[in-house]
Amino acid sequence: MGKLLITNANIVNEGKIEPKDVLISNGRFEKIANQISASEANEVIDAAGKHLFPGLIDDQVHFREPGLTHKAELFTESRAAVAGGVTSFMEMPNTVPNALTQELLEDKYQLAAKKSIANYSFFMGASNDNVEEVLKTDPKSVCGVKVFMGSSTGNMLVDNEDTLNNIFSKVPMLIATHCEDETTIRANTAKAKEQFGEDVPISMHPVIRSEEACYLSSSLAVELAKKHGSRLHVLHISTGKETNLFGNTLPLEQKKITSEACIHHLWFSDKDYEDKGAFIKWNPAVKTAQDRDEIMRAVLDGRIDVIATDHAPHTKEEKNNKYFQAPSGGPLVQHSLLALLDFYHQGKMTLPFIAQKAAHNPAILFSVKDRGYIREGYYADFTLVDLNGGFEVTESNILSKCGWSPFEGHTFKSRVDSTFVNGNKVYDNGKIIEGTLGERLSFKV
Incomplete structure (x- = not known):
């Protein structure tokens, strides 16, 4: 698995919103810094204007x-x-x-x-x-x-x-x-x-x-x-x-x-x-x-x-x-x-x-192990959001098998652009990206 670099994201994490770059390797956050060179990664995603939330x-x-x-x-x-x-x-x-x-x-x-x-x-x-x-x-x-x-x-x-x-x-x-x-x-x-x-x-x-x-x-x-x-x-x-x-x-x-x-x-x-x-x-x-x-x-x-x-x-x-x-x-x-x-x-x-x-x-x-935060060493579970992207809930974009939502007809102010699970992109601009599966959660006891 190669290394993925997310640049120019507004990271929402631990009480702050900070513009940072994030380097991901082997399914985890390897480095979080003000600026990370593109030479360190195999793939670069420019997230300018987007907010990066922990999953x-x-x-x-x-x-x-x-x-x-x-x-x-x-x-x-x-x-x-x-x-x-x-x-x-x-x-x-x-x-x-x-x-x-x-x-x-x-x-x-x-x-x-x-x-x-x-x-x-x-x-x-x-x-x-x-x-x-x-x-x-x-x-x-x-x-x-x-x-x-x-x-x-x-x-x-x-x-x-x-x-x-x-x-x-x-x-x-x-x-x-x-x-x-x-x-x-x-x-x-x-x-x-x-x-x-x-x-x-x-x-x-x-x-x-x-x-x-x-x-x-x-x-x-x-x-x-x-x-x-x-x-x-x-x-x-x-x-x-x-x-x-x-x-x-x-x-x-x-x-x-x-x-x-x-x-x-x-x-x-x-x-x-x-x-x-x-x-x-x-x-x-x-x-x-x-x-x-x-x-x-x-x-x-x-x-x-x-x-x-x-x-x-x-x-x-x-x-x-x-x-x-x-x-x-x-x-x-x-x-x-x-x-x-x-x-x-x-x-x-x-x-x-x-x-x-x-x-x-x-x-x-729940004492979940290594998840829930944007932290070096933690699993790279996160989502990129366009705060002003807008998303109208319609029958055609509902993914639950039942095919309906109590929010049908409502237009949300924001939009989920993409989601990553264990460093793998699984959702991107309305489409599911197949090929990877999630993992069983483990807990600190």
Whole structure:
């Protein structure tokens, strides 16, 4: 492999924006300097006017393989990811079969090794009866353990008090939780059916999967983590009330309890159900504009540590059903960086802040080895962005297998020009560059 030189890039990294040259060899950043001679490289890319970001690390995606590949698959969704500047992803265990044994978990890694153009890791799944299997998980090669404290696909609802105490007291790894109280949701569902029968309007989704349901479950997770000294990461915070469960006084490296916000909870509100319908139906639900604004405040002040997507595609046909038949989730991984850059254009975030929340902090939070920064010796995962390039989301440029996006018709202010994974160009001006594959993430323990 020859050496690649990127010149004249505005590097967005570790709180700064600096014009630098970057030399890449053997898949890593060899040298970062004010000026590097072209004679040191086999290939030179002039990135004048472009901003070079570390590749985003998305800590929550559902790529649907195995078992649900009519919706999405590792091949298509990893390509959608790199088209959006996401170079590494962490995928959830509620595929079919659920990843509840070490063998089933390893099967997913073997699939990704043959198909994923982005770097990858997969969560081990917990259930009410597989704690001993969970404890076999290798923290050096698996990102964490996922606990659904709310309904999910298959046998993955963990609602047994003894099991939860067992998991939180024994699992030494990061425990990532989906927090919604199932009893509350069932009661709210019954009330909605009394009022509307089977024709419950989509606008009732945040009423059924309510603030109370989220807070009861999130506060229980935090209580269990404090009781047992666990390493807890609460996923997709959807209410303002929940943000007060988390602190911002410690450096991220010292936090034992952390949290995540997702793009849809920062972008949409319950007013959007009228126009978008089930295409913005997620669990937990998109809620009020006040919730959205409070989540943004918590992201900005450090109570919420990372931004991800919860990318979870379903087909248009599935989404076009009535409320109870339309599944929750949607594709976001191709447009998450562009959405964050729109927040920059709106004056809500700085460019270094975006790099921090979507690349640096996931690397810190999960102890990802040698990724998430533009640093000499680190893997060369990065994306070049034209801040004023503009990108209209149309059906023709959506790379997720489902073929739709909640952002369809929206024109983002910025554009992802190219993306590199382990020093290999994998996306360039609207086209995927085939020929290389991503690598399994490793973790510092």
